[in-house]
Amino acid sequence: MMRFILPFVVFVVLAVFLFKGLNLNPREVPSPLIGKPAPGFVLPQLHEPQQNFSPADMKGKVWLLNVWASWCVSCREEHPVLMDLAQQNIVPIYGLDYKDNPVEAQRWLQRGGDPYVLSVTDTEGRIGIDYGVYGVPETYVIDEQGVIRYKQIGPVTPDNLREKILPMVAELQAK
Amino acid sequence: MKRLLILLFCLLPTFALAGEAQDMAADPVLEKRMIGLAEKLRCLVCQNESLASSHAELAEDLRREVRELMQKGMSDQEILDYLVSRYGDFVLYDPPMKKTTLVLWYGPFALLLLGAGVLFLQLRKRKSEIAEPQLTEEQSARAAALLSERQDSQTQPKDIQA
Numbered sequence: 001m002m003r004f005i006l007p008f009v010v011f012v013v014l015a016v017f018l019f020k021g022l023n024l025n026p027r028e029v030p031s032p033l034i035g036k037p038a039p040g041f042v043l044p045q046l047h048e049p050q051q052n053f054s055p056a057d058m059k060g061k062v063w064l065l066n067v068w069a070s071w072c073v074s075c076r077e078e079h080p081v082l083m084d085l086a087q088q089n090i091v092p093i094y095g096l097d098y099k100d101n102p103v104e105a106q107r108w109l110q111r112g113g114d115p116y117v118l119s120v121t122d123t124e125g126r127i128g129i130d131y132g133v134y135g136v137p138e139t140y141v142i143d144e145q146g147v148i149r150y151k152q153i154g155p156v157t158p159d160n161l162r163e164k165i166l167p168m169v170a171e172l173q174a175k
Numbered sequence: 176m177k178r179l180l181i182l183l184f185c186l187l188p189t190f191a192l193a194g195e196a197q198d199m200a201a202d203p204v205l206e207k208r209m210i211g212l213a214e215k216l217r218c219l220v221c222q223n224e225s226l227a228s229s230h231a232e233l234a235e236d237l238r239r240e241v242r243e244l245m246q247k248g249m250s251d252q253e254i255l256d257y258l259v260s261r262y263g264d265f266v267l268y269d270p271p272m273k274k275t276t277l278v279l280w281y282g283p284f285a286l287l288l289l290g291a292g293v294l295f296l297q298l299r300k301r302k303s304e305i306a307e308p309q310l311t312e313e314q315s316a317r318a319a320a321l322l323s324e325r326q327d328s329q330t331q332p333k334d335i336q337a
Contacts, residue, residue: 026222027222029219029263029265030265031262031263032259032261032262032263032264033261124236125232125233125236126240128236129236129237129240129261132261132262132263133233134219134220134233134262135219135220
């Protein structure tokens with residue numbers, strides 16, 4: 001009996017691991033920034049370049065920092081979801097326009113609508129490096145103390161908004 | 176005239192390359208050090224390529240960052256720490272030895288030991304299985320009889336010779 005049970009057990013264990021592996025996304029690299037203060041920056045605003053914005057201005061509020069660009073294809077997929085979220089007025093969304101041409105970025109927002117309270121321009125992608133950005137779009141949930149609580153890699157979808165981002169925002173706002 | 180034009184067109188690719196080569200010329204020692212370090216780092220966009228060989232835009236930005244940090248006088252280890260604090264251990268091609276990576280580092284050896292143990296037990300079990308079975312009394316008596324018979328037949332020719 002033993003000679004059948006043992007190979008079967010080994011097979012089941014292997015199958016479970018492989019099946020789990022099938023559902024993992026190798027592109028999702030866990031961010032070491034979760035639970036750490038959001039890196040500081042002072043960047044010019046997209047619509048009013050003479051004015052700056054810094055995450056320090058957001059102390060005391062729960063907010064989303066969404067990294068986007070006019071050249072980014074997945075951002076198009078995400079855009080209506082963000083527009084919807086902005087209309088519900090649940091949480092302010094700030095944009096980090098990553099390695100983009102400001103003129104094209106503004107045109108892009110004119111065409112599809114602007115879900116952001118404001119966007120800042122990171123033309124050379126330096127702030128992106130500080131935030132560990134490696135694939136646009138990325139979205140950070142930042143709490144009242146300015147600590148990054150969650151990072152969504154890839155587009156915000158109705159699913160991950162409902163299951164991860166909004167519950168996290170609600171929990172942080174309740175504090 | 177036509178030939179001259181063709182010749183000029185042949186030169187076009189070299190102009191295109193000139194932009195990239197310039198950085199090398201600026202400080203070849205630093206560039207070599209940067210490439211050496213970048214070979215130990217993973218490009219996050221292409222994942223199976225090193226930062227040194229990748230042409231992804233992010234890789235170019237990160238190489239620029241590494242170059243600038245070197246110019247600031249940071250050591251290789253400081254630069255690695257700088258990148259790990261932003262992108263995690265994933266940027267390193269050699270995963271560091273930590274509690275969470277113990278299985279990764281020692282798992283193969285544990286499996287090897289396990290395999291060797293199973294093999295050893297199996298061999299010992301088999302050895303005992305193929306051990307000669309004990310003869311019954313009757314069988315051993317018969318064997319003795321057969322053996323003595325044979326001994327007799329062997330000694331006989333000797334007697335004749337004698």
